[in-house]
Amino acid sequence: MIPVKWSCRFLECVEKQPPNPQSWGSLCQRGPSVSPKVGSRVGWGAGCGHITGFSNTLFSIAHASASAILLMTACAAGARAEDLLVSAAASLTDAMKQIGREFTVKNPGVTVRFNFGASGALQQQIENGAPVDVFASAGSKEMDALGQSRKIDASTRLDFAGNRLVLLIPLRSQIKQWEDLVGPSVRRVALSNPDSVPSGRYAKETLIKRGLWAAVQPKAVFGHTVRQTLAYVTRGDVDAGIVFASDAITKSRRTHVAQYAVPVVDHVPINYPAAVVTASRHAQAAKRFVAFLKDPAAQGILGRAGFTSIHPMRVNPPSKSAVSPR
Numbered sequence: 001m002i003p004v005k006w007s008c009r010f011l012e013c014v015e016k017q018p019p020n021p022q023s024w025g026s027l028c029q030r031g032p033s034v035s036p037k038v039g040s041r042v043g044w045g046a047g048c049g050h051i052t053g054f055s056n057t058l059f060s061i062a063h064a065s066a067s068a069i070l071l072m073t074a075c076a077a078g079a080r081a082e083d084l085l086v087s088a089a090a091s092l093t094d095a096m097k098q099i100g101r102e103f104t105v106k107n108p109g110v111t112v113r114f115n116f117g118a119s120g121a122l123q124q125q126i127e128n129g130a131p132v133d134v135f136a137s138a139g140s141k142e143m144d145a146l147g148q149s150r151k152i153d154a155s156t157r158l159d160f161a162g163n164r165l166v167l168l169i170p171l172r173s174q175i176k177q178w179e180d181l182v183g184p185s186v187r188r189v190a191l192s193n194p195d196s197v198p199s200g201r202y203a204k205e206t207l208i209k210r211g212l213w214a215a216v217q218p219k220a221v222f223g224h225t226v227r228q229t230l231a232y233v234t235r236g237d238v239d240a241g242i243v244f245a246s247d248a249i250t251k252s253r254r255t256h257v258a259q260y261a262v263p264v265v266d267h268v269p270i271n272y273p274a275a276v277v278t279a280s281r282h283a284q285a286a287k288r289f290v291a292f293l294k295d296p297a298a299q300g301i302l303g304r305a306g307f308t309s310i311h312p313m314r315v316n317p318p319s320k321s322a323v324s325p326r
Helices: 004-015 021-027 057-064 068-078 090-106 119-127 140-148 178-182 198-209 213-219 226-235 245-251 283-292 296-304
Strands: 050-052 083-089 111-117 134-136 158-162 165-170 189-192 220-223 240-244 255-260 271-276
Touching: 083 090, 083 119, 083 283, 090 111, 090 226, 090 245, 090 283, 090 296, 111 119, 119 134, 119 140, 134 140, 134 283, 140 198, 140 271, 158 296, 165 198, 165 226, 165 245, 178 198, 178 213, 189 198, 189 226, 198 213, 198 226, 198 240, 213 220, 220 226, 226 240, 226 245, 240 245, 245 255, 271 283
Parallel strands: 083 111, 083 134, 189 220, 189 240
Antiparallel strands: 050 111, 134 271, 158 271, 165 240, 165 255
């Protein structure tokens, strides 16, 4: 059973900044909200995602007394017996919110709440005992690590979606292909932190495979999540960015896809796994949610949001790299 005190601290961390962020260590560190600089990693630190659906009343009660009894009462007031907390990769934000609503319609009495963030940060939260029921990652690495430490129920794990990696540019940019990133006119290129964000890991792998990493690395601006990287491109803070196709589609009026990466050729296949967290207190409902991700209704939502079917380990590469029409 997860300690109630931990549960309250976790919810406070992700819902609003605590009085002293340093007291949470790696679980709650907030960086400065400033314009990006080359080589910078700004935004939320290693452990904080954004949680939706919890009432601020929970925290006002918890702060009113240091008593363990009141802490337990406060946490109980914020969650019903069949409330599920799903930690999901930031790239799943829009689709997962819709899937959660659809799941609740088909499972009356079960409320789904979400904690979105970088997959690596969410992994760390779970390893440190965060009260999570389901984990949905944008890559296999994070899920594999939790499987090895038995933090997830391996029997529930499944891949439910795929994605594509794209080179995204502002509408008026003259960049047409990956190789243009090495030109002197390109000064800043946004990608997510490869150490903790799958999209950044795939981006770095693609640049290495294409022989561009040495030239692009000095220009790199690292986002803490793929959505932060997307924002850099949308605002025109950078000359180009590397994000998922599902993220690019949300800003199609302000940005343009210059070129796609080729799965397997440029990077390992991008698949999204989900699994029930071993410590879940609502295991049966959590199992139903994970299974629901393969339901036609959920798959339809994912498809409309720009996700693909699960990628095979091998594909026949096209004769030319895919370039979207202008």
